[in-house]
Amino acid sequence: MDYQALLALRIGLVVVLYIAVLQVVFVARRELRHEVRAVAQGQTRTREVVGHLIVIDPGSAPLVNGAEYDIEPITTLGRSPTNSVPIDSGFVSADHARIIYRDGSLWVEDLQSRNGAFVDGHKVGAPVAVSPGSILQIGDSRFKFTT
């Protein structure tokens, strides 16, 4: 009786070891398949959208009131057309400010612009974290953050 139990346990112990190895291999295979599929579909670099900016006051810039811009992990704002959110206004510097996604929140950073960036009425010095509902003012244009 004991002998049979011990034999079964002996086999069981080694089998558990091999099943553990196989399970990790399965996990690895699943990951690799995901990656191969992503590469095949050209999705290795999908555009990440972490929030939105809504124009609530176009000011002197040719923006549409209520227009919605996607916020990507790095979103730049300024007069130059190469920015993610181009704001063509004399009050706005060429590279005015940027929004950065980090550690689960969005941060607004002033890129040493002439007229500064304002979050909820306060001038941005060091990068400042914003939450949905915050108001961003660049030049005389104003935007609202939404999720």
Place this chain on the structure above:
Amino acid sequence: MTNAGPVRGNTGKVGAAPAQKRWTTPRNYRWTELWLLLFPSLFMLLGLVTLLIVTGQHIDLRAKVLPPLLAFTPVIGLLIALLGAHVALIFVAPDADETLLPIAGMLSSIGVLMSLRLGPDLNQPSLGSKQLLFVIAGLALCVLTVWATRDLKWIRDFPYTWAIVGALLVGVTLVHAGGFNPSAPSRDVLSIGGGALSFQPSEVFKICLVVFFAGYLSENLKVLSEGGYRFGPLTLPPVKNLAPLLVVLGLALLIVLFARELGLAVLILGIFLAMLYAASSRLSYIVMLGGIFAVGAIVIFRIFSYARDRVSLITQAFDPKVYTGAPPLSSYQIVQGLVAFGSGGVFGQGLGLGHPTFVPAATTDYVAAAFAEEFGFAGLLALIAIFMLLLYRGMRIATRSRQPFNQLLALGLTAVFGLQTVVILAGNLKLMPLTGVPLPFVAYGGSSLLANYIIIGLLLRLSREKA
């Protein structure tokens, strides 16, 4: 412009984010990790039942009586510790690799089970519980490492500090141990304190060196891959830029050689060559430096008699005179180890049914022989497969990192595991001179276990996407 998709990104809680609303996704509960943790648990439970049945039979030379309380504590304790680490990681690093903890847990459970089984035979019935304490401390340290290195800056930006910290640790120990003492057993030279609280700084020294190499090499990547002078197809390494690196390496090797830790010297060299090759991708450096080291090895072989002894122990292992010699110069351990491997056969004697304690140091240096005697060739292959998975995960983390420092660090840390495993397994099998390198996670010993869990913590950190 109006694609209001789901908000993506990591779920870290760090930073002075406003409290009301968050830009986050639902938390990742690491279900894969939980599922994989089932197997170490199952292995421990089956092992425990086996040990309890075996100890019920009072037959000579079988495992001595193991008090059920002493047997249950490590098993239940290990399960709780692993689950605790899992839960902690859900909060600390939800996006970290989910297979590393189960792999380390599997190896640790083998280690705890072997200590548990060998302890009573060595008249140290609490050996399993002690090993469990080390594992728990290691897991805590692992989570702490992941948490403390959220920002890698304090590790990345001060390579020299880390080199000095490592050198101080080992240097102080060396002085404390009274310097070069030819009669001390080699592996005990580099340890502080005695008994249960003895600590071997050489384990931490390895990590410090890897951090230094990674920091230095990643700052000099371009110079390294461009190379220095050229002689036809040969490109010499830019010696001027490599000098600080070589000085640190030389000092490390000197310290280690004076402490007569040949295994550690081989380890450090191997790590250095692996990282240099990864950083420069020039085979010629490796060939040249390898040549220099080979010459150095021959010189050391001539100067230090203990190096010669180590080699002659395996070349003349079956000579009766060598076999029956005085302990440091006896091949008794090596031969008994081979006998243990052999008597395991293909499927092993069964847990608790072999006699692995005939081999000296069955719980530390020769734990692989003890494991192979009771689990057989089949079990040993599975053990090696688990180590290969560990290396695979480490290499994968290295290739997926985006920054050179992270890549080199992951590679170096993985190389620590790989080289240690190879050096001690080859030593046990009489394929190369035996050196006192612990088998990662499996061998009994606190310092090595703690250091290995720190490495796992660093690898977990490096596996996070937002590096």
